[in-house]
Amino acid sequence: MNAASKNIDKIEPSFWYVGMKNPKLQLMVYGANIASWDVAVNYPGVRLGSVVKLESPNYLLIYLFLDEEVKPGKVQLTFTQGKKKEIQYYELKERSHKGTERIGFDASDVLYMLMPDRFANGNPANDNDNTLSPSKADRKDPNARHGGDLAGISEHLDYFNELGVTALWFTPVLENSMTGGSYHGYATTNYYKVDPRFGSNEEYKSLIDKAHEKKLKIVMDMIFNHCGSEHPWLLDMPSHDWFNFPDYEKKFVQTNFKLTPHVDPYASKYDFKTMNDGWFVRSMPDLNQRNPHVLRYLIQNSFWWIEYAGIDGIRMDTYPYADFDAMAEWMKELNEEYPNFNVVGESWVTEPAYTAYWQKDSKLSAPRNSNLKTVMDFSFFEKVNQAKHEESTEDWKGLNRIYNNFVYDFLYPNPLSVMAFLDNHDTNRFLEDGHDIAALKQAITLLLTTRRIPQIYYGTEIMMNGKKDVSDGNVRKDFPGGWKDDAQNAFTREGRTTEQNEAFDYISKILHWRKGNEAISKGGMTQFLPQNGIYVYSRTYEGKTVMVILNGTSKEQSLPIKNYSEVIKNHVSGKDIVSDKAIDLTTDLHLSPRQSMIIEL
Incomplete structure (x- = not known):
């Protein structure tokens, strides 16, 4: 977007990208009495959907629709008020990655x-x-x-x-x-x-x-x-329903911090509304x-x-x-x-x-x-x-x-x-x-x-x-x-x-x-009921098994290895990655107080 003028303080977002699946683009325009201006759009593949004038005269919402084949470039937005005219150029950029190429985090x-x-x-x-x-x-x-x-x-x-x-x-x-x-x-x-x-x-x-x-x-x-609470939206509320409980100066409603009404089949509407719409604290107004x-x-x-x-x-x-x-x-x-x-x-x-x-x-x-x-x-x-x-x-x-x-x-x-x-x-x-x-x-x-x-x-x-x-x-x-x-x-x-x-x-x-x-990031899990304060579980994926042993007590213990034969199977040894020691799986294990073992079979 070109530099802000005396009439337009800023437009959010300041630029956008072509090739998004959702063709709708909302532009939020900030400026003194900007709602009194009309808007026209001139750019191939971009059409004006609607212009929304909110209760505050200092905001204007412009909804654009971007065709699937629209090219990167600068969209001409023409603002007019009577004989006054102002042109702003809004930039559409090329995406650096396809949406499918954005890889998130997972159990790995x-x-x-x-x-x-x-x-x-x-x-x-x-x-x-x-x-x-x-x-x-x-x-x-x-x-x-x-x-x-x-x-x-x-x-x-x-x-x-x-x-x-x-x-x-x-x-x-x-x-x-x-x-x-x-x-x-x-x-x-x-x-x-x-x-x-x-x-x-x-x-x-x-x-x-x-x-x-x-x-x-x-x-x-x-x-x-x-x-x-010092966001421009609260200092100059775009509309009465931009926030929940907007009349906060006369009556402040704080959330009850009880999240159970979401799932409680007997929850009252009063409790749900207080939880869902009440402000987190006075300095954090609740968005609607x-x-x-x-x-x-x-x-x-x-x-x-x-x-x-x-x-x-x-x-x-x-x-x-x-x-x-x-x-x-x-x-x-x-x-x-x-x-x-x-x-x-x-x-x-x-x-x-x-x-x-x-x-x-x-x-x-x-x-x-x-x-x-x-x-x-x-x-x-x-x-x-x-x-x-x-x-x-x-x-x-x-x-x-x-x-x-x-x-x-x-x-x-x-x-x-x-x-x-x-x-x-x-x-x-x-x-x-x-x-x-x-x-x-x-x-x-x-x-x-x-x-x-x-x-x-x-x-x-x-x-x-x-x-x-x-x-x-x-x-x-x-x-x-x-x-x-x-x-x-x-x-x-x-x-x-x-x-x-x-x-x-x-x-x-x-x-x-x-x-x-992958035994850890993708594997299934088998857990055993803790015995004498010892908790054992395994993680298994495509033939690879990891066995975890936790002694939850402050005393030495003996672990009867035969109880875990269903995950040990025909393995006779393993390696404890914590101590780097080889582990004999044909005999009971001696555990020191609060010992943890991660055994690769």
Whole structure:
């Protein structure tokens, strides 16, 4: 698009692509009294569908239809108001990849989740930006911006390769021009602009290109449920139904954070509306996806970032808080345009039946279909954190909790497309305020070998801990070495403690072994009822079998090997990839306290 004039402030998206399956293109025009202008279009293969004038005079929606054979170029848009005339040129670009060539993440990947503000500061010059709402970087304040940015991540791409992860999930990178700060990124104020304190759109795209060169995928965190309260839409509401509960100044309605009304057959309309339409917090107004113009804007925004930046996946925040049918339509369109792409939705309820309800093709939500391929396993998160210090061998405690979690995999249309994790930016860290490396090793073994897509939270590999009891910032601490004046540099072996290197080496070893291992990424699973606190399961694919043994107690144990003959079959030996030792499978195994074994048969 040519430079903004005195009448037109901006058009979103600023450019688009030819060759998309959906021929409709929505242009949102911003400008003082722009709704009083008329629009004409002149370009071969592009026709004007409709012009929508909203309640605010400062917005105009132009719907264009692009023919299948339309060529890249600059579309002439002629705006007229009486005798006044202004011409804008809107660019249509060639796509760099076909939709089928956009490959998402799956169970062969391991996602490394990080917060850009807290990971590494590669460019101190962008720590503060006077063009945005004031929020000064202050590393002494756990709830302020700390200065981490895209340049810092880019400088450490080799670190991720050394560790062995295959995909990076950043918390949101888009502009959060919020007076209160919003270092976490979940209060968007511009859906088409990277926050300058992280970098620029060009830097984001460059980072993704560099990551791809190093065989790393990038997952973009998006939020369709809400935006930031200092977004232009709230300061000048396009229409009364652009947001839910728009009369917030007179009566503020916050969500009840109870997601059960989606599935509760007895749920009241009052509870459902409060949950679904209530604002997340006062600084995060709730978008109304039932408004077709809002929904089209959001759908296009996700497609634009796929096309422009080349992201490999999307993590959708607060998924069940948005409208079910609207989100299902988004996912339907995305799956049609990018059939090999992937989206994971956050649905924070710890009941497997609830999580399975949200997965694509679930019978639990039929006849409706979310079309969402991947869901997050909060049940696994809860069970593994309950089990980590339990000694009891009772049927409902210790590693029995993990066994019971997987019993309910029959509810999922596709258990291999469920994301498991030990912790994230919204929870206590797995180690909380401790340093139990045995518990960490066992949890990591489980996470990286079970029938899931694993996600690791940044710093887990160096045993970072923290609890949310005082501040979220305690579980979102800076990665040591990400700032030039840090006393420790945990990005290097020399900068890590002996204990940190032990944890790093353990996790890295399994991660590298896991790459390309189809028994783990594609295989079926057989699990055995835990006996005396010992949990055993196997993963098998095309004749290759991996047997995982976890001693969930702090005492030495003997494992009667004959009980597992159905997966061992005629194998007489195997190799434990943890210890690199050969394992005799003709005799009972001796297990040390909290020992984990991954045996390739």
